[in-house]
Structure formats: C-alpha cells, structure tokens
Amino acid sequence: MNPIPYPWQYLPLLMQIVVAFGLGTSMIVGSWFIGRHRNSKTKLAAYECGVEAVGDARGRFSVRFYMVAMLFILFDVEAVFMMPWAVIYRKLPAITGSRFFGFWEMIVYLGFVAVGIFYIVRKGILDWSLDKADL
Numbered sequence: 001m002n003p004i005p006y007p008w009q010y011l012p013l014l015m016q017i018v019v020a021f022g023l024g025t026s027m028i029v030g031s032w033f034i035g036r037h038r039n040s041k042t043k044l045a046a047y048e049c050g051v052e053a054v055g056d057a058r059g060r061f062s063v064r065f066y067m068v069a070m071l072f073i074l075f076d077v078e079a080v081f082m083m084p085w086a087v088i089y090r091k092l093p094a095i096t097g098s099r100f101f102g103f104w105e106m107i108v109y110l111g112f113v114a115v116g117i118f119y120i121v122r123k124g125i126l127d128w129s130l131d132k133a134d135l
Helices: 006-034 063-087 089-096 101-123
Strands: none
Touching (some): 063 101, 089 101
C-alpha cells in the first residue's frame, strides 16, 4: 500500500484557503456590482456611536493617559509572570534542588515591582489633581 506523499496531505487545507478567499472576494465583487453608490455629505460624515463629531479628532491628550496605559501593561505582565510560578511553586524544590529558591526568587521579583511602584508614586504619575494640561 502506497502512503499519500507528504505535500499532498496539505491539499485539503489549501482547498479550504482557496474557497475562503474566493468566497470573500465574490462577496465584495458582488456587492460592488449590485449595490448603489450614492455618496452624500451625510453618508461620508464621521459617525461615532450615535454622537455627532464635534471639534478636531486630533485633540491633544495629557502624557498621563499614556503613562497609565504603560503602567497597566507593566502590571499585567507582572501577573503573567506570577501565574506560572504559582502553579509550579510546590514542584520548585524538586526542579531547582533548593527548598526556598522559588520563594526568594519571587521576593526579589516583587522587590523590583515595589521599587517601580515607589518610583511611580514619588513621581506623582497617579495623582491626577496635579495635571493641568486638560483644563
């Protein structure tokens, strides 16, 4: 019995990709031919959640917004690092050969995070009452 050659095993996947792109393309081309193209001022106006657009879309924001966004990402990554550690914490002595290595490893990591939080608080990044840029 001859097995199917390895490249031919990808034929169903290739067929599915071709059908998906073909279906998408046919929908776009079909709507172009069937639909009406009447561009009016109302149709071309910006629409945002049912609210009329007022003012310039390129308004200036305080740097504080971006700092808070970066802090959110920082502490989100912190949680991502802590979760696997917590899952294998009881197995760490067998993995590392030291009874308290995993514990002290996390204490050092949380120390770095605490220094970061201390720096953030001392700089006043989270104190929104100091921000006069939006007034």
